[in-house]
Amino acid sequence: MDLEVNLLQDSLNNIRTTTARLKIAFTALNDLALRPLGKKMLVPLTASLYIARTLDDANNVVVDIGTGYFIEKTMVEGKDYCERKINLLRSNFDQLVEVVAATETGGALGGMVKQLSIDQFQNKGRRVSYGTPESSTAARKLLDR
Numbered sequence: 745m746d747l748e749v750n751l752l753q754d755s756l757n758n759i760r761t762t763t764a765r766l767k768i769a770f771t772a773l774n775d776l777a778l779r780p781l782g783k784k785m786l787v788p789l790t791a792s793l794y795i796a797r798t799l800d801d802a803n804n805v806v807v808d809i810g811t812g813y814f815i816e817k818t819m820v821e822g823k824d825y826c827e828r829k830i831n832l833l834r835s836n837f838d839q840l841v842e843v844v845a846a847t848e849t850g851g852a853l854g855g856m857v858k859q860l861s862i863d864q865f866q867n868k869g870r871r872v873s874y875g876t877p878e879s880s881t882a883a884r885k886l887l888d889r
Contacts, residue, residue: 770826
């Protein structure tokens with residue numbers, strides 16, 4: 745049971761990470777649309793490798809669709825792709841939170857996990873209350889896994 749909960753928590757963390765990356769990409773597309781043509785900029789090839797290039801076309805972008813595949817899309821299609829993926833991940837996140845809550849043996853603990861997961865997804869970086877003193881130890885134990 746603990747292994748299953750840990751795997752589900754890992755999945756929740758992966759969804760959060762991927763959603764954050766897609767939000768960054770969406771913001772980058774918005775910023776790119778505002779830059780003037782001919783503007784010099786750094787283009788990321790990897791997470792830590794950038795090359796200097798000049799912006800020649802802000803209407804077409806290359807989108808990483810995963811596993812080493814890239815496709816060319818218009819700016820509008822690129823933004824739409826990011827929005828659709830973010831919405832899909834939110835839906836998957838909500839479903840996983842339900843599974844985690846149902847998997848937990850204690851009803852109160854399962855509900856607390858659900859609320860903490862939703863709070864963390866919506867307010868990443870904000871402090872979340874552990875609830876009542878009785879449930880505090882159980883919640884901390886679950887979160888420390």
